[in-house]
Amino acid sequence: MATLPGIEFAQFDPKTAQHMARDDAASTSGITAYLGVRHAEVGAGILRAEVDVRDELLNPAGNLHGGVIAALCDHVLGAVCYPVIAKGSWAATTEFKLNYLAPVTTGTLTATAQIEALTKRTAVVRIDVVNEGRTVCLAQGTVLIMAPRPAA
Numbered sequence: 001m002a003t004l005p006g007i008e009f010a011q012f013d014p015k016t017a018q019h020m021a022r023d024d025a026a027s028t029s030g031i032t033a034y035l036g037v038r039h040a041e042v043g044a045g046i047l048r049a050e051v052d053v054r055d056e057l058l059n060p061a062g063n064l065h066g067g068v069i070a071a072l073c074d075h076v077l078g079a080v081c082y083p084v085i086a087k088g089s090w091a092a093t094t095e096f097k098l099n100y101l102a103p104v105t106t107g108t109l110t111a112t113a114q115i116e117a118l119t120k121r122t123a124v125v126r127i128d129v130v131n132e133g134r135t136v137c138l139a140q141g142t143v144l145i146m147a148p149r150p151a152a
Contacts, residue, residue, distance in 0.1 A: 002044030002084075007118060009084040012044040017083040020047075031071050039079075045115035047080035052108050053131075064104035073098060073127050073139040076113035081123050081143060084115065088148030091123065096141025107132040121145055 002012035021042040035057070041048040051072055059065045078091040085091065110130045117124040122142055129137035 004045045004114065007045060007115060009044040009118070011086055012084050013087065014083070016087075017042040017044070020079065020082065032075055035068060035071060037072065037075055040110070042083060045080065045084055045118070047076050047113045049076050049079070049111050049113075050108050051111075053104060053106050058105070062105055064109075066098075066100055069100065069104070069109065069129055069137050070098060072109060072111050073113075073129065073137070073141070076111045076127055077125050077139075077141045078143050080113040080115055080125055081118075081145065084118065085145050086148060090146050091143040092146060094122075094142045094144050096139055099138045100136070101138065102131075102134055102136045104131045104136050109136070116140075119145075120147075 002009045021039050035051050038050045039047065040050050049072065051068065053064055057064055057068050073096060074093055077093055077096055081091040108131070111127055113125050113127045115123050116126050122144060124142050125140065127139040127141070128135060129139070
């Protein structure tokens with residue numbers, strides 16, 4: 001059984017974690033593909049993902065658009081749950097809050113999501129976003145864990 005301080009993950013699936021850690025696992029389609037999200041580390045209740053800052057992601061002032069950080073946070077908020085929930089279940093963001101702390105202009109964003117609380121129906125996740133050694137965003141959110149649908 002995998003654990004974080006105060007949390008046991010009885011359903012941790014190392015195969016799911018390994019699949020998610022593949023270089024292309026996060027970037028197969030949609031916004032994660034456009035942003036170039038890479039899963040750098042996936043474990044029981046923890047996920048570290050990266051996005052390179054590119055010119056097309058900057059706002060007219062030359063800073064990374066806040067929506068990029070929000071999209072990265074939303075992605076890791078749900079994705080961190082998949083290795084520790086029942087196969088076939090899915091995680092849906094119900095809310096999250098961001099505190100932007102510093103502007104980003106270059107480099108790589110690294111978002112580390114950690115599950116702080118997990119029940120059968122919800123997870124609360126804390127996210128720290130770092131750029132070049134500096135914390136640029138703190139976030140916290142809740143996801144609804146939806147059980148697999150019964151076979152028809």
